[in-house]
Amino acid sequence: MDTIPEITIASLIDRYDVLLLDAYGVLVNSSGALPGAAELTHRLSESGKPYYILTNDASRLPTTAAARYRACGLTIDPDRIITSGLLLKGHFAAQRLVGARCAVLGPGDSLRYVEDAGGRIVSPSDAFDVLVIADESGFPFLETVDATLSALFHALDRRQRVHLLLANPDLIYPSAQGFGIGSGSIALIFEAAMRLRYPDRTDLRFVRLGKPHGAMFAEALRRSGTRNMIVIGDQLETDVAGARAFGLDSVLVDSGVTGASSTPRLPPTYRMRSLR
Ligand SMILES: [Mg+2]
Secondary structure, eight states, X not given: OTTSOBOOHHHHHHHOSEEEEXXXXXXXXXXXXXXXXXXXXXXXXXXXXXXXXXXXXXXXXXXXXXXXXXXXXXXXXXXXXXXXXTHHHHXXXXXXXXXXXXXXXXXXXXXXXXXXXXXXEEOTTSOOSEEEEOOSOSSOHHHHHHXXXXXXXXXXXXXXXXXXXXXXOOOEEEETTEEEEOHHHHHHHHHXXXXXXXXXXXXXXXXXXXXXXXXXXXXXXXXXXXXXXXXXXXXXXXXXXXXXXXXXXXXXXXXXXXXXTOOOSSXXXXXXXXXX
């Protein structure tokens, strides 16, 4: 990545009207706030510089996420937190899914997101119209996946329409122990299983809502009212690719999933070693 110019936070604040910050791998990781994160959020708040947190997390409501950041020493208003879970509301409205029976994989806050979007929560082993994969946590993995797959096949065997929604498309995430598989990997398991059983059904794919897909950047644009925004992230495949596709500049920070040694196919506009 030698040819990608390095940039400082001060220059970013000068050049762009709005900062869009990824959370995990940029501001926080499993052990707490990353170097420079507390100083940066404090500086942005004090100066009134507009910024938003853009996170694929659909396992925490913005208020829950803000409380977690606060415990790490970061003061962030929940209104500045745009999660992939929040995107469900617009999708449910656009696709006329309000009132639909929804099986949801994820913890309590994921269910709240679906309820807030107008979905009616049912057990994954019961009949459902919508399957939402929100997060990999909050349920006994194998038995829930098996029950969901069985109910899904039961519906598809009867040619029922089932909407498949993946709120957080992240495949892996860095954890305290090394890495963990994310909810995007669970969707791949379901898609592989459906290909096996219904090889002629090319429509059986999850609609993906979080980064790199456009809905989250569109929500940031709706809130900020300007395209002069810069995306600051640690993942090429989500933060940088998503920013590029939406026509925004991006910074790759070396503190997360994409290591400093990778040579990106689709390079970011700038790079930064850390927020400091
Ligand atoms: Mg990240």
